[in-house]
Amino acid sequence: MNRKKFVRLAGALSVGSMLTRFPLYASSLNDFPEVRVPLDKRKFSSEAVEKAIADFKSKTSNKELAWLFNNCFPNTLDTTVDFEMIDGKPDTYVITGDIDAMWLRDSTAQVWPYLWLVKEDKKLQQLIAGVINRQAKNIILDPYANAFYKDQNKVSEWKDDVTDMKTGIHERKWEIDSLCYPVRLSYHYWKNTGDNSPFDAQWKQAAMLIVKTFKEQQRKENKGPYKFERRTTWATDGVPLGGYGYPAKPVGLIHSMFRPSDDATIFPFLIPSNFFAVVSLQQMAEMAKKIYNDADFANECTALSKEVHTALQQYAITTHPQFGKVYAFETNGYGSYNLMDDANVPSLLSLPYLGAVKNTDPVYINTRKLLLSNYNPFYFKGKAGEGIGGPHAGTDLIWPLSVIIRALTSNNDAEIKKCINILQKSHAGTGFMHETFHKDDVTKFTRSWFAWANTIFGELLHKTAATRPHLLS
Secondary structure (H helix, E strand, O other), rough: OHHHHHHHHHHHHHHHHHHHOOOOHHHOOOOOOOOOHHHHOOOOOOOHHHHHHHHHHHHOOOOHHHHHHHHHHHHHHOOOEEEEEOOEEEEEOOOOOOOOOEEEHHHHHHHHHHHHHHHHHHHHHHHHHHHHHHHHHHHHHHHOEEEEEEOOOOOOOOOOOOOOOOEEEEEEOOOOHHHHOOOOOOOHHHHHHOOOOOOHHHHHHHHHHHHHHHHHHHOOOOOOOOOEOOOOOOHHHHHHHHHHHOOOOOOOOOOEEEEOOOOOOOOOOEHHHHHHHHHHHHHHHHHHOOOOOHHHHHHHHHHHHHHHHHHHHHEEEEEEOOOOOEOOOEEOOOOOOOOOOOOOOOOOOOOOOOOOOOOOOOOHHHHHHHHHOOOOEEEEEEOOEEOOEEEEEEEOOHHHHHHHHHOOOOOHHHHHHHHHHHHHHOHHHHOOOOOOEOOOEEEEEEEEEEEEHHHHHHHHHHHHHHHOEEEHH
16 A cells, blocks of 8 residues: 555544554653553564663653653564575665555665664664665666656556556656665664675666766756656646656756655755765765775766866755745746745755754754745644645644654754654654644554654654753653
């Protein structure tokens, strides 16, 4: 089943069963229920992760947060990974949770918070190396696809989409970030471990395809090889004008037909994703030079990174009457701007988290003020909390992901504490984070099994325990 169906159905299917077992607010309990997957049912166990859970419990007096960390932080490993050795190489297939498909974006984000533990746990290191190998294989299959099956012979439910669908591909939505996330994981794995073994000829082939695809989607000479149309009544699932999207001036930025939410862009220059591409190209340049001793490819990556960065400085910034100079969410190079943000990452709010800008950058500060105000049409505030949502799930639905990113990109104790409080109250008695919750009622949520939100919430709590432990009391 695809994400859109889960948005409509998951909340209705899950809330009733969850709330009949557990009270709405676990903080009213003396003892918290056991909701984590039993040991014998877990997909993967990591001694380092278990130690991190025990350490967190010992450092916080907030029993509910300790319970949530115990449930959420290991959720990717407990429920979504499928690890094996194929031809002597580790291979890890990672589903998102309730959808049996591997998104390049989600699979990176789901294992990202474990990178700081790999030096203590060789099995965990091998599992993440397997994700890198599987991602490279997927990119080689189709660099324009966003989600894949484990079985490369499986036929998708979206087989009738008007695009170059192949077996083994779940969905073929062109999103810049789908090619950035594997680079992010690979680069930081390499930096953390010093292990070059995943970076063989297959990985280099995938890296070169990434650069080739980015250049094609600059569309300097023609529209390029990608087009996408879908027969649907859901407006954000299709691309207009014959599947190529609305026109944009070829100024050096990279076109993205879809956002990281899997919703179609309005203007094709998606600014957060172009910032992400700049970082990824810089990382590939360093890896090309130091791992492969390939100066030509390194220079190609560096040149493209500089070109996109220069175009961002010229075309991504506009002046808002209330906030001054801000980054647009989307633009077209002709002077049109879409001023908003979406909860999914890369977002404008997440730029410091991705290493694209510093959270002290004046334009980012102005942009952040806009995003966390009613000038952002997808910023929702109600009785249950406040945060950014997006068109993917609908209005008045806050994504915990956006609240987490707000905290991870903040230097302000009060703001971080506020975000943690909202998240602590949002689980609706289930013990897990969800895709969204209604701004006035946390029991109205979507997707009871959404591993990315769970694991990145664990990342936030771990970071807070390490740097601001007083906020967890």
